[in-house]
Amino acid sequence: MALYHNQPMAHAQEPTAAPIEHRxxxxxxxxxxxxxxAGTDFSVIxxxxxxxEGYNIQTRYARKVWQLTDKAVLATxxxxxxxxxxxxxxxxxxxxxxxxHHKPMGLKSxxxxxxxxxxxxxxxxxxxxxxxxxxxxxGSGAVYSFDPVGSYERxxxxxxxxxxxxxxxxxxxxxxxxxxxxxxxSQPFIPGNLPLATVLSLVVDSFTSATERHIEVGDGMEIYxxxxxxxxxxxxxxxxKLQKGMEIEELGTLGEGQGERTFLVRQALKRD
Amino acid sequence: xxxxxxxxxxxxTPANSSFNQFNTFPLPQTQRGxxxxxxxxxxxxxxxxxxxxxxxxxxxxxxxxxxxxxxxxSYGSLARFRDIQRLHPLGQHTLLGVAGDMSDFQWLKKELxxxxxxxxxxxxxxxxxxxxxxxxxxxxxxxxxxxxxxxxPVWNAVLVGGWDKVKKESFLAYVDLLGTTYTAPxxxxxxxxxxxxxxxxxxxxxxxxxxxxxxxxxxEEAEKVLEDCMKVLFYRDARSLNKYQIATxxxxxxxxxxxxxxxxxxxxxxxxxxxxxxxx
Amino acid sequence: xTSIGTGYDLSxxxxxxxxxxxxxxxxxxxxxxxxxxxxxxxxxxIVLGVERLLHSKLLVKGANRRIASLDEHIGIASAGLLADxxxxxxxxxxxxxxxxxxxxxxxxxxxxxxxxxxxxxxxxCYGSVRPFGLSSIIGGVDKTGPKLFCIEPSxxxxxxxxxxxxxxxxxxxxxxxxIVNKYLxxxxxxxGAGLTCREAVDEVARIIYLVHDxxxxxxxxxxxxxxxxxxxxxxxxxxxxxxxxxxEKAKAALEEGMEED
Numbered sequence: 001m002a003l004y005h006n007q008p009m010a011h012a013q014e015p016t017a018a019p020i021e022h023r024x025x026x027x028x029x030x031x032x033x034x035x036x037x038a039g040t041d042f043s044v045i046x047x048x049x050x051x052x053e054g055y056n057i058q059t060r061y062a063r064k065v066w067q068l069t070d071k072a073v074l075a076t077x078x079x080x081x082x083x084x085x086x087x088x089x090x091x092x093x094x095x096x097x098x099x100x101h102h103k104p105m106g107l108k109s110x111x112x113x114x115x116x117x118x119x120x121x122x123x124x125x126x127x128x129x130x131x132x133x134x135x136x137x138x139g140s141g142a143v144y145s146f147d148p149v150g151s152y153e154r155x156x157x158x159x160x161x162x163x164x165x166x167x168x169x170x171x172x173x174x175x176x177x178x179x180x181x182x183x184x185x186s187q188p189f190i191p192g193n194l195p196l197a198t199v200l201s202l203v204v205d206s207f208t209s210a211t212e213r214h215i216e217v218g219d220g221m222e223i224y225x226x227x228x229x230x231x232x233x234x235x236x237x238x239x240x241k242l243q244k245g246m247e248i249e250e251l252g253t254l255g256e257g258q259g260e261r262t263f264l265v266r267q268a269l270k271r272d
Numbered sequence: 273x274x275x276x277x278x279x280x281x282x283x284x285t286p287a288n289s290s291f292n293q294f295n296t297f298p299l300p301q302t303q304r305g306x307x308x309x310x311x312x313x314x315x316x317x318x319x320x321x322x323x324x325x326x327x328x329x330x331x332x333x334x335x336x337x338x339x340x341x342x343x344x345x346s347y348g349s350l351a352r353f354r355d356i357q358r359l360h361p362l363g364q365h366t367l368l369g370v371a372g373d374m375s376d377f378q379w380l381k382k383e384l385x386x387x388x389x390x391x392x393x394x395x396x397x398x399x400x401x402x403x404x405x406x407x408x409x410x411x412x413x414x415x416x417x418x419x420x421x422x423x424x425p426v427w428n429a430v431l432v433g434g435w436d437k438v439k440k441e442s443f444l445a446y447v448d449l450l451g452t453t454y455t456a457p458x459x460x461x462x463x464x465x466x467x468x469x470x471x472x473x474x475x476x477x478x479x480x481x482x483x484x485x486x487x488x489x490x491x492e493e494a495e496k497v498l499e500d501c502m503k504v505l506f507y508r509d510a511r512s513l514n515k516y517q518i519a520t521x522x523x524x525x526x527x528x529x530x531x532x533x534x535x536x537x538x539x540x541x542x543x544x545x546x547x548x549x550x551x552x
Numbered sequence: 553x554t555s556i557g558t559g560y561d562l563s564x565x566x567x568x569x570x571x572x573x574x575x576x577x578x579x580x581x582x583x584x585x586x587x588x589x590x591x592x593x594x595x596x597x598i599v600l601g602v603e604r605l606l607h608s609k610l611l612v613k614g615a616n617r618r619i620a621s622l623d624e625h626i627g628i629a630s631a632g633l634l635a636d637x638x639x640x641x642x643x644x645x646x647x648x649x650x651x652x653x654x655x656x657x658x659x660x661x662x663x664x665x666x667x668x669x670x671x672x673x674x675x676x677c678y679g680s681v682r683p684f685g686l687s688s689i690i691g692g693v694d695k696t697g698p699k700l701f702c703i704e705p706s707x708x709x710x711x712x713x714x715x716x717x718x719x720x721x722x723x724x725x726x727x728x729x730x731i732v733n734k735y736l737x738x739x740x741x742x743x744g745a746g747l748t749c750r751e752a753v754d755e756v757a758r759i760i761y762l763v764h765d766x767x768x769x770x771x772x773x774x775x776x777x778x779x780x781x782x783x784x785x786x787x788x789x790x791x792x793x794x795x796x797x798x799x800e801k802a803k804a805a806l807e808e809g810m811e812e813d
Contacts, residue, residue: 390649397617
């Protein structure tokens, strides 16, 4: 699909008698991939930083993952101009909500709001796949995924974008344990309660693999980790917990702060 | 209906408004002030570019940023206007390099110049700071995205080069008719994205490294790379011209060079067989 | 004001029996209460100056300016109600930019003054509005050279070599006449080069300090702009060092004058 923008020789089958209609196409596809995985008391949301159009790399660093509140992070993928402007509007709505209610919007409410905003442009859609990750009011890690016109659901994990077809089957296998059998006599698999270290290595492997096999993925990776309040950070900040070449920073609280903590991990990806 | 009440006054009479504000027209049902007869058919949108400019190149260097563009505006494959300037300064520390439809560019220039003139006038009275390159870029991004969302695009790809006086660093960013935005230490539009961008990246990374932490190109080195790129573009882009300008934007301000041309070599053409008048 | 209480001063849509519009005349009173504003046309440009009276010690230094830009090459200094002045400057900017839009060339000072005066005059025609409490000095340099106009609340406007309005304008005008005459004589005898903007900055500062009454008036700040070669033929504030030296000279001249008395 991505190899050819148009099917080769597709025009040969079309009738040539009618004049070719030349119409402005308001969309583009800027490549890249995003994914999010929920844990019991954390959520990981990641994306690569390459922005491309066709075979051109436009920039090696463009943001696709955005911290919205202390417990919500949004990843956007698809048409970058729509993505940026959509995030801008979401942030504006969150600000208005905070002015009106003196508290940040909760995760499930943000998810519903995103659905109405996307559906509001049902007949001129934002060409954007959104994945929202964060901590619910009950303290559990959560991931919501959306299609461009607002259909959404809560899941344990989701990949989207150019390399969705490469990453999602891998996550289905590793997160949802598809095509795996528990050893006889052992506990059944429960999706969504893997330890943070495992989740992080799945994220890294997903992106390094996608970088190898997909031309639109690469350059750099940004991984946001949102942790529930009172959760230990030893499995992230402890000695030797991060892989080589990773840089970590804690993003300060955006509002009053209720104990949730958000960390940003960056790692380089191959640039070819 | 144009009101005569002073409380409704506020705007100067627009050029296209009907000039019958004082009930001289005998028919009371006539809707004055609404030019209902002005429109025949749908509102005109730019559906395709007509007179176009080709590549614009941009490069960050030590102490500033350089933007290059040639002096050609093509009408299809016709080299129609061979002495137009596609580099346009905005205020003290910002410059646009514009590719795409030249009439949209002229409209853009007019709008932005008017805006900056107003800002300038207000600055004297209210002593507020002038628009930074980042401010102008944000404005352009919003404008381009809003127009594409109305299916009435501003048919251009624009490089914004500038110097941020507060951060004391150079600024370089791209925006186009779709509202697509991005920034990078080297940028190129159109054919330049294919032919020049790899050369620019190679030269930039040779010194600065892939993380950009090393030393940047000197002014002379940057100018040399851009000149090489403009030559390559002239050789291979049929809509380009060997007559171009390079603008530098530094803390000192904007400087746009006179038109210059690259030395080109065509001797090899004589040795080619299979074209032209040779008989053997 | 012998006609107060006769009923002819309530609306601008009614003349008094002897043909006057009292509301317009009252607007003139608002002007007289304001600090003096001066415009001076020089051989090489225009200088505008105002005595900005400070009604409170708490005001931020340099704030609430009374000189505004209408276009790159035109400035307006107004004496009267500050808010009216802001509104008029905004309207003037819209007129100037609309002229550029329509004709792709900068508006001349004459045409812009004419349009602004027409706007002011409209506010003397309707019972529902009050006239502007403003006397506005419009100065600029266009392709015909430096030009200076002053518009009154009635909408009437005249061109000037030098003009003053606001509190103490009579004294200021006498001083301006002296300067104008001096340079006119010099020009006519073929020896003087005419008054330059640099010289005019000193003169305007001196007159404003002279007109200011230390005993009766509140403190003031001197505000000055110019349009000349040195400002790139754009309307800009007079540079700080120049303004400061002009103020020093003005104070010195004042001391000197007091000793003579």
